[in-house]
Amino acid sequence: MSLAKRIIPCxxxxxxxxxxxxxxxxxxxxxxPVEIAMRYNEQGADEIxxxxxxxxxxxxxxxxxxxxxxxxxxxxxxxxxxxxxxxxDIRTMLNAGADKVSINTAAINNPDLVRESAERFGSQxxxxxxxxxxxxxxxxxxxxxxxxxxxxxxxxxxxxxWAQKMADRGAGEILLTSMDRDGTKNGFELGVTRAITxxxxxxxxxSGGVGNLDHLVDGIIExxxxxxxxxxxxxxxxxxxxxxxxxxxxRGIEVRL
Amino acid sequence: MSGLVAVIDxxxxxxxSVASALNHVGADEVVVTHDAELIRKADRVVFPxxxxxxxxxxxxxxxxxxxxxxxxxxxxxxxxxxxxxGLQAMMSSSQENGGVDCLDIIPGEVRYFGNPLSDAxxxxxxxxxxxxxxxxxxxxxxLWRGIADMTRFYFVHSYYVHAEDRxxxxxxxxxxxxxxxALARDNLFAVQFHPEKSAGAGLQLLRNFIGWxxxx
Numbered sequence: 001m002s003l004a005k006r007i008i009p010c011x012x013x014x015x016x017x018x019x020x021x022x023x024x025x026x027x028x029x030x031x032x033p034v035e036i037a038m039r040y041n042e043q044g045a046d047e048i049x050x051x052x053x054x055x056x057x058x059x060x061x062x063x064x065x066x067x068x069x070x071x072x073x074x075x076x077x078x079x080x081x082x083x084x085x086x087x088x089d090i091r092t093m094l095n096a097g098a099d100k101v102s103i104n105t106a107a108i109n110n111p112d113l114v115r116e117s118a119e120r121f122g123s124q125x126x127x128x129x130x131x132x133x134x135x136x137x138x139x140x141x142x143x144x145x146x147x148x149x150x151x152x153x154x155x156x157x158x159x160x161x162w163a164q165k166m167a168d169r170g171a172g173e174i175l176l177t178s179m180d181r182d183g184t185k186n187g188f189e190l191g192v193t194r195a196i197t198x199x200x201x202x203x204x205x206x207s208g209g210v211g212n213l214d215h216l217v218d219g220i221i222e223x224x225x226x227x228x229x230x231x232x233x234x235x236x237x238x239x240x241x242x243x244x245x246x247x248x249x250x251r252g253i254e255v256r257l
Numbered sequence: 258m259s260g261l262v263a264v265i266d267x268x269x270x271x272x273x274s275v276a277s278a279l280n281h282v283g284a285d286e287v288v289v290t291h292d293a294e295l296i297r298k299a300d301r302v303v304f305p306x307x308x309x310x311x312x313x314x315x316x317x318x319x320x321x322x323x324x325x326x327x328x329x330x331x332x333x334x335x336x337x338x339x340x341x342x343g344l345q346a347m348m349s350s351s352q353e354n355g356g357v358d359c360l361d362i363i364p365g366e367v368r369y370f371g372n373p374l375s376d377a378x379x380x381x382x383x384x385x386x387x388x389x390x391x392x393x394x395x396x397x398x399x400l401w402r403g404i405a406d407m408t409r410f411y412f413v414h415s416y417y418v419h420a421e422d423r424x425x426x427x428x429x430x431x432x433x434x435x436x437x438x439a440l441a442r443d444n445l446f447a448v449q450f451h452p453e454k455s456a457g458a459g460l461q462l463l464r465n466f467i468g469w470x471x472x473x
Binding site: 004006068071075097120121122123172 | 273274277278281307308309372373376382383384385386387388389390391407409411413414415431432453454455456459460
């Protein structure tokens with residue numbers, strides 16, 4: 001037995017309510033992140049990622065409260081991302097009970113935030129989220145660039161080089177989302193997943209595009225990812241976490257059963 | 258009866274999860290503190306830790322948590338559970354941050370996993386060692402009650418412990434090297450993994466701890 005590959009359900013939360021809906025049998029309140037996190041915990045999820053999409057400042061207080069409640073009831077690692085701008089934001093989320101904090105745009109605006117927060121809180125709790133889009137070179141050589149604002153705004157930054165730079169600055173993990181695949185259900189963009197997992201020593205979570213259980217297997221075996229993140233296939237009850245793990249185990253991947 | 262469980266707080270990161278997990282498994286009273294008087298009254302002590310070892314050692318010494326810990330282990334003789342960096346801080350020294358002297362409560366070293374690191378088949382292993390790995394129990398102990406050998410627990414660390422006295426080894430974990438996953442000596446049990454983040458198995462270990470009388 002060796003280290004298990006992780007399955008991470010992701011909750012998108014707006015002002016303390018799960019959006020994109022959840023359709024579980026037996027859930028009383030499909031919008032309650034605490035109840036849904038507890039359900040994933042019972043199903044054997046290896047971690048939970050909580051993506052805060054709350055736009056308003058006032059709504060952020062609700063987020064902190066929700067994180068506190070999840071941490072009180074769920075005894076697996078919890079990552080919180082979305083709207084993290086400063087060392088103070090990171091401290092607030094860690095104190096609320098998050099185990100890791102994921103930094104995206106703020107790392108691009110201020111790469112030293114990653115170094116400062118890793119020195120302060122330890123690399124183990126600093127996840128750098130990368131939203132990558134394929135922008136091939138003129139000669140057709142594959143290349144991926146980082147985009148912000150939900151994939152609308154190019155930054156000119158090469159995704160693979162950025163991942164290496166973030167690892168050097170103390171990131172403990174990379175959360176890689178393919179903006180070409182996110183929401184498509186066509187599977188992970190395996191090219192960029194493999195390029196980044198090969199380029200860095202830290203663990204990489206593949207995200208964006210999962211539509212079936214073979215996609216999870218591909219992310220691990222072909223993409224080389226250490227963990228796979230998915231939202232909708234779990235939320236709508238298409239597949240449960242135990243089904244996903246059984247499928248991966250049958251394909252020779254070590255999982256926590 | 259767990260009595261009063263003191264989670265020693267030396268200001269390094271979030272200890273709420275440890276406290277919530279102890280409450281969840283039915284501890285009578287849990288306090289997160291570095292108050293000497295309160296810890297003196299405690300019936301058992303949890304010594305957690307996250308972050309870089311140099312800063313941890315600095316705060317442990319500044320707040321005199323080293324003395325509190327020694328007193329709990331010897332004079333008070335109460336059950337003590339060390340977790341992650343709490344375990345590492347108890348060793349003689351760590352290679353982290355260019356070499357740091359630790360508390361030397363358990364003779365031994367904290368070593369870097371190495372880079373590159375690979376498994377027996379030559380597959381590259383990432384550092385930190387992050388995720389759920391199988392814990393191989395090396396001896397019987399009250400804290401393993403109800404937990405099967407090779408149960409997976411949640412780990413996150415880049416440095417690993419190697420105790421000099423191999424008879425203290427309560428469990429090991431394989432990750433390119435054979436690392437000490439748990440050490441046990443008298444009323445002390447120290448683990449590298451995070452029981453407070455290890456779902457049912459972790460809660461069972463904490464349940465065992467709050468019911469433990471400190472003998473093996």
